[in-house]
Amino acid sequence: MCSNIIETVNLCKKYKTTYAVKDLNLQVKKGEIYGFLGPNGSGKTTSIKMLLGLIKATAGSVTLFGKQLESDRNHILKKVGALVESPSYYGHLTGYENLKIIQRMLNVSEKRIEEVLNIVRLTKAKNKLVKQYSLGMKQRLGIAIALLGKPELLILDEPTNGLDPAGIHEIRDLIKSLPETDGITILISSHLLSEIDQMATQVGIISEGNLIFQDSIEVLRNKSDxxxxxxxxxxxxxxxxxxxxxxxxxxxxxxxxxxxxxxxxxxxxxxxxxxxxxxxxxxxxxxxxxxxxxxxxxxxxxxxx
Amino acid sequence: MIKTMVFIEFMKLRRQWLWAVLIIVPLVSCLLGYNNFFTYQDILVQIDDNEWIEAWTQASLFYGMIMLPILSGFYCSLSCRNENFGGGWKQMLVLPPSRVEIYTAKMIIILFLVLVTQLVLITEFIITGLLLGLQDSIPWFFLFKVLVLGFLAVCALVAIQLWMASQIKSFVTPIAINVALTLLAFIAAGAEWGNYYPWAQPTLAMSAPDEVGISSLLFFLSINLVIFSLATIIGVASFDKKDIN
The missing domain is CATH 3.30.70 (Alpha-Beta Plaits)
Structure with a gap:
């Protein structure tokens, strides 16, 4: 039995002649908070999109929960919650209606909507149109959507991007509180180490499409002589x-x-x-x-x- | 699952003033048609002609040739715009439903909207005609026939339009292409190749018996089915392969 929740083998994405991601070998174990770090444009989002099947890999394979994404898509994606790049939403619908759409697609109980609204503290704003939400609220709605299906794996791509310090703090506290309560595995990407410093247990650093470091955060800390x-x-x-x-x-x-x-x-x-x-x-x-x-x-x- | 997906597509159409479009566009077609009809009534209505059918030749001119192809393209673009605008594609496509199911659900909801538009048009055509004092008996069978044939013609068109809208991220570009191709139908409708031209098919299918129409029903249905199947297969396959950037 493979204990890696996420495992990629020599994953590549090539655009014309250049590699956006080259030979990526990610390993994320169960229960970890994996900080996926790299400067802007280093291939983080491309990698995450390949993990989720949003874009097709040029070469290599993705295994989630020990199963191939291609062959077991439905089964795997039921257990994954994801926020990719900027939050996704239907601006002309209310926060509640947005969650309702996802709830129907995941086929979970309607009560779960109130629960996630409560977790991200959007209960009061649930009947407001999402286009009237602030960026922080949209981001929180995105996290609520990701949490809706009680995922075993949560993938958050730059969840604090564009937020003010208070918003960043709030999201960090929210994310930190998750694995303890639900025992879920989290992959969170960022271009700032300081953002994930206080929550990540494992760190992967990607630069120009190559994974140049992957180990526990202690190993990274020891490098700070x-x-x-x-x-x-x-x-x-x-x-x-x-x-x-x-x-x-x-x-x-x-x-x-x-x-x-x-x-x-x-x-x-x-x-x-x-x-x-x-x-x-x-x-x-x-x-x-x-x-x-x-x-x-x-x-x-x-x-x- | 498809049922759920169709329900979801329905939810997404809220607050988009779609009901106004559904009522106004066919109504404008009717009013333009009746205006023409009463202006040229002497020429149009010969002995033994049914007023309704002569009025229909005018209404269907605006509706079938211009409004309907543009409107069906608008429905496709609107349905995809909701996804492009707020990143809906990448949200939906990381959830369990497959891309084929998502595409199919969109197709169903768009065809449903077209069908409703057809029903609204016929209803408005009859009500306006009665209000304007048309005397002859209403040709129910004929109106039912053009409703169904027009709908079938649009099915093939929608298959092409949805393929375009799902591939092009911009909201305006597919609409602009569609309008240009619709204008080409003016030429196509009079020519032999019009029967093969998806943008001309709705007007041919909905034309009155004494106008240039489809050459034979079987021929029309076969062409229509072939175009529909081809465009749907290509549309689904390219959507399935598409990278969501």
């Missing part, structure tokens, strides 16, 4: 002293601060003593930690520099 920044009255003199002593090249940043890559306590203490003994004034010794966002950017840059 720290450095020590030292500010002295004469940086060039300090640099020569330290380089002679440790036989290691030391960098200066734009503001003439020394940047040390070795960060253990003993080493820093030793450095400090040497600088003081050389009659230099040490103003500051501080740790600089690169953020996950920097790590993310470095991974993407590193792959294509």
């Amino acid at each position: 720290s450095q020590i920044r030292v500010r002295v009255n004469d940086a060039n003199k300090a640099k020569i002293i330290l380089e002679n002593k440790f036989d290691d090249s030391i960098q200066l940043d734009a503001n003439s601060n020394l940047i040390l890559n070795k960060t253990d306590d003993n080493h820093i203490s030793l450095v400090n003593n040497m600088l003081v003994d050389s009659n230099l004034s040490v103003y500051r010794i501080e740790e600089i930690k690169s953020s996950l966002e920097d790590v993310f950017l470095n991974i993407i840059k590193g792959e294509y520099s």
Whole structure:
């Protein structure tokens, strides 16, 4: 029995001569919140559309719940809730009518409409036309639609795109609360690591159509190494002293601060003593930690520099 | 499932002023027709002619040749516009119903709208005629016949129009193409190839006995069936293959 809810093997999408997605091997296990990251235009939406059968892959295969999408479409899609790209809606219908349409297509109980309206807090606005909704409300309606069939797999493509910070926070809290209550698997895409940082358990990073990282978020966090920044009255003199002593090249940043890559306590203490003994004034010794966002950017840059 | 899908398509047509279109377009055709009829009554009505049928030649001129082909194309475009505008395709197509079912449901609802339009036209034609004081006996059988034949002719046309509307994302482009092809029917209706031309078929099918009409019923029905089947098969197949971007 395969424990991967989503598995793609060498999935490709080629437009004329260029690959939008190349040899994508996604693996998403049951119960995970998988953060699917990449800059705009890197192939996230194309990949997601292939997962759901909206566009046909040029090569490769998609397996959801251990079954081929092509052969078991009906059975698979019953268990999937999806929000692809911008939210989909019928503007001339009310929020309730929009949900009613999906409810009929999924053949679930009508009570479920009130439930999802409650989850995304749109109960009060349910009889308003959707074209009068704010972007955040449309986004929440999209999530309500995705949740309507009590899916075992939820696929959300940039669910916070275009929202203000409060809206982003709200959607994040909503998504975080889901797996605990229903035990569902979530794939959520974003171009910002910070957005999924606090909820994802696994991370996949895609750049120019290639999956360049796929592992747990801890592994990604461990890549965020720290450095020590030292500010002295004469940086060039300090640099020569330290380089002679440790036989290691030391960098200066734009503001003439020394940047040390070795960060253990003993080493820093030793450095400090040497600088003081050389009659230099040490103003500051501080740790600089690169953020996950920097790590993310470095991974993407590193792959294509 | 198809039943549910048709019901859903019906829901989506709410608040689109469709009832106004359904009432006004046939009514305008009738009024233009009667206006012509009364202007040229001396020429049109010969001895032994039924006034209703002569009035019909004028009404059907506007309706069958212009209004109906444009209207059926409008129904197709409207039905697809609802999906294109708010991203409905990508929502519907990630749900269990297959693309074939979705396409079929749209086809059914459009043909239903055409049928209703036909019924409204005949009803309005009779009521207006009575109000204008037409004296002869109403040719019920003839009116029923043109209603059915006109509907059958439009079936083939709708198959082509839905194929176009489902492939072209813009709302206006298919309508514009359709209007252009409709205007071509003016030439086609008088020519031999008009019998094969889907935009001319409705007017030929709905014409009065003493006008240029379909050459033979069997021939007309066969052509119609072939066009309908071909366009539907191509339409469904290309919709099934289509990438939803």
